[in-house]
Amino acid sequence: MKTRARAVLATAAGTHFVHDGFSDILYVLLPLWAQEFRLGLTQVGMIRTAYSGAMAAFQLPAGLLAERWGERRLLATGTAVTACGFVAAGAWAGGFASLLGLLLIAGLGSGVQHPLSSSLVSKAYETGARRAALGTYNFSGDVGKVVVPAAVALATTLVGWRAAAAGYGLLGLAAAAAIVLLLTRLAAGAAPDAAARAAARWGNGWGIRDARGFQALTAIGMIDNATRTGLLTFLPFALIAKGTTVAGVGTALALVFAGGALGKFVCGLAAERVGVIRTVVLTEGATTLGIVAVVAAPLPVALAVLLAADRRSRAYGLYYTLTVGASATAPTLYGVLGDAVGVTATLLTVAVIVLVTIPLCLVLRASVAEPARA
Numbered sequence: 001m002k003t004r005a006r007a008v009l010a011t012a013a014g015t016h017f018v019h020d021g022f023s024d025i026l027y028v029l030l031p032l033w034a035q036e037f038r039l040g041l042t043q044v045g046m047i048r049t050a051y052s053g054a055m056a057a058f059q060l061p062a063g064l065l066a067e068r069w070g071e072r073r074l075l076a077t078g079t080a081v082t083a084c085g086f087v088a089a090g091a092w093a094g095g096f097a098s099l100l101g102l103l104l105i106a107g108l109g110s111g112v113q114h115p116l117s118s119s120l121v122s123k124a125y126e127t128g129a130r131r132a133a134l135g136t137y138n139f140s141g142d143v144g145k146v147v148v149p150a151a152v153a154l155a156t157t158l159v160g161w162r163a164a165a166a167g168y169g170l171l172g173l174a175a176a177a178a179i180v181l182l183l184t185r186l187a188a189g190a191a192p193d194a195a196a197r198a199a200a201r202w203g204n205g206w207g208i209r210d211a212r213g214f215q216a217l218t219a220i221g222m223i224d225n226a227t228r229t230g231l232l233t234f235l236p237f238a239l240i241a242k243g244t245t246v247a248g249v250g251t252a253l254a255l256v257f258a259g260g261a262l263g264k265f266v267c268g269l270a271a272e273r274v275g276v277i278r279t280v281v282l283t284e285g286a287t288t289l290g291i292v293a294v295v296a297a298p299l300p301v302a303l304a305v306l307l308a309a310d311r312r313s314r315a316y317g318l319y320y321t322l323t324v325g326a327s328a329t330a331p332t333l334y335g336v337l338g339d340a341v342g343v344t345a346t347l348l349t350v351a352v353i354v355l356v357t358i359p360l361c362l363v364l365r366a367s368v369a370e371p372a373r374a
Helices: 002-036 041-069 071-092 096-110 113-124 130-159 161-185 194-202 211-241 246-274 276-296 299-307 312-341 343-354 357-365
Strands: none
Touching (some): 002 096, 002 113, 002 130, 002 161, 002 246, 041 071, 041 211, 041 312, 071 096, 113 312, 211 246, 211 357, 312 343
């Protein structure tokens, strides 16, 4: 039983790795597309919004459909659709309109990943160490964010962005086939029986136990995702203006994502000692200071700073729809602001908005059981 659960977790983690790789290689590709196709920052933001917005839009439908069709088919199909979008972008993209359309399709496919993979892991660890399993699943996405953008940036310098994007798309198609084979062998993610489908159809609500806490947590997630996406969309432009190369941008992004992965581990330890709420307040304040430091510092210093149950599918879908939706709208809004006031002022605005999460933590405090202090 434990072996099967670990295998399901490994499959979900691998899927997360692949999908976060797709999402975050856009940060490497956007400056190249802006240069090749003469795009303004608003258009850059719209391309990022097309992908993230489509991904957000399909989170909730994916969660609801999984209650009737199962996670396996949807997860594999969505992965294949995303992969085909990047293969097509590498082969045929000729400007803003084609990139917008192809990434819209790719984003829709990627909308299945978060709710369905999370649901698979939760079911596999129904009576086990679910929190640790979900933490491992989340960490796998961070690894994808570190490895894939750096690898694609390096490949771009060798073979060009078209071959690099299409090549990673082909890897995604192989991953889609592996998802079907592995989950079928593990008897995981199959369509539920008639009784379960009927319960899903006629059941009411979202399975949320604490509405107030959920609302506060979702608001924090929306702001955090929006500021993260805004920063990462335009950070490469700021670094290029400081004189870095495409490979340097890939390295910088890898450092950001590695810092994020390390930060999750450190924050987990900190939360045990000082509490969840205090940890969130400290990290959001540090994020603001870090963004300001990256914008203000010369390139070498900037790089150093960067080093730093039954309705579960729909509940995950709702949360990810709202939080990813916020990250989807942010690039276009920040792109308009960037065209008006410049990249530096835009990134500083992002830094200030992060601080809005701190008062929201006070609302969340009542819903979070803090550990006893020594």
